[in-house]
Amino acid sequence: MTVKNKVVVITGASSGIGATTAKQLASNGAKVVLGARREERLAALVDEIKAAGGQAAYQVTDVTKSADVQALVKLAQTQFGGLDVIFNNAGIMPTSPISALHTDEWDQMVDINIKGVLNGVAAVMPIFTAQKSGQIITTSSVAGIKSFAGSGVYGATKFAVRNLMEVIRMESAQEGTNIRTVSLYPAAINTELLHTITDKTAKQNMTDFYQQVGISPAAVANVVNFAIDQPEDVNVNEFTIYPTKQA
Numbered sequence: 001m002t003v004k005n006k007v008v009v010i011t012g013a014s015s016g017i018g019a020t021t022a023k024q025l026a027s028n029g030a031k032v033v034l035g036a037r038r039e040e041r042l043a044a045l046v047d048e049i050k051a052a053g054g055q056a057a058y059q060v061t062d063v064t065k066s067a068d069v070q071a072l073v074k075l076a077q078t079q080f081g082g083l084d085v086i087f088n089n090a091g092i093m094p095t096s097p098i099s100a101l102h103t104d105e106w107d108q109m110v111d112i113n114i115k116g117v118l119n120g121v122a123a124v125m126p127i128f129t130a131q132k133s134g135q136i137i138t139t140s141s142v143a144g145i146k147s148f149a150g151s152g153v154y155g156a157t158k159f160a161v162r163n164l165m166e167v168i169r170m171e172s173a174q175e176g177t178n179i180r181t182v183s184l185y186p187a188a189i190n191t192e193l194l195h196t197i198t199d200k201t202a203k204q205n206m207t208d209f210y211q212q213v214g215i216s217p218a219a220v221a222n223v224v225n226f227a228i229d230q231p232e233d234v235n236v237n238e239f240t241i242y243p244t245k246q247a
Contacts (some may be wrong), residue, residue: 004029014041014091016191021221025053033076035061063116087121088138096199113157137182185240190214213245
């Protein structure tokens with residue numbers, strides 16, 4: 001299993017997809033380095049992984065701050081002697097109609113969903129380029145491949161991530177650096193994303209929908225594990241993860 005002994009940095013690791021993925025990868029022998037803003041949750045998660053026999057470390061990380069992401073990557077190198085994968089998972093989803101003009105939330109989505117990913121890419125690119133190997137996994141969204149009313153700005157940030165990952169894949173092939181990319185397009189996955197919605201109508205509609213069809217973050221963790229587990233000369237680069245019930 002090629003997941004074993006891989007050093008994997010995960011942002012947005014304190015809950016949902018990030019936390020579930022961290023536990024799964026660690027159970028399969030990966031060494032996980034976890035970043036998020038909530039230290040108590042990170043500490044508890046690392047303790048849980050270690051108690052189960054896994055290897056993990058954490059650092060409080062705000063992905064909008066380049067220095068924080070750089071420090072998280074540095075921790076992976078010093079704690080575990082290298083870096084193989086970064087999973088850019090941090091994100092928020094305060095959906096609302098454009099006409100509602102929640103411009104402060106637009107700024108937050110751009111800062112976290114786009115700039116946060118770019119900070120992750122910038123932190124690992126010199127390492128991966130020098131060692132001519134590495135994998136960049138990023139959580140986009142089904143809203144990054146389809147347009148949904150009420151998700152205009154959120155979808156725009158996720159479309160941007162999709163383009164970024166594909167260009168990195170293409171440029172890596174041209175430059176011979178062997179950097180693999182994975183774009184994840186989750187649909188209705190039961191996480192804390194709904195808690196970031198402040199628009200009352202949008203939140204109620206999304207909550208009702210997720211209660212009907214939503215599935216566990218383990219569905220995405222399984223895909224991440226599968227992608228990392230592929231041979232180095234194989235790049236499985238796009239996954240859409242739908243609940244079977246979702247039309």
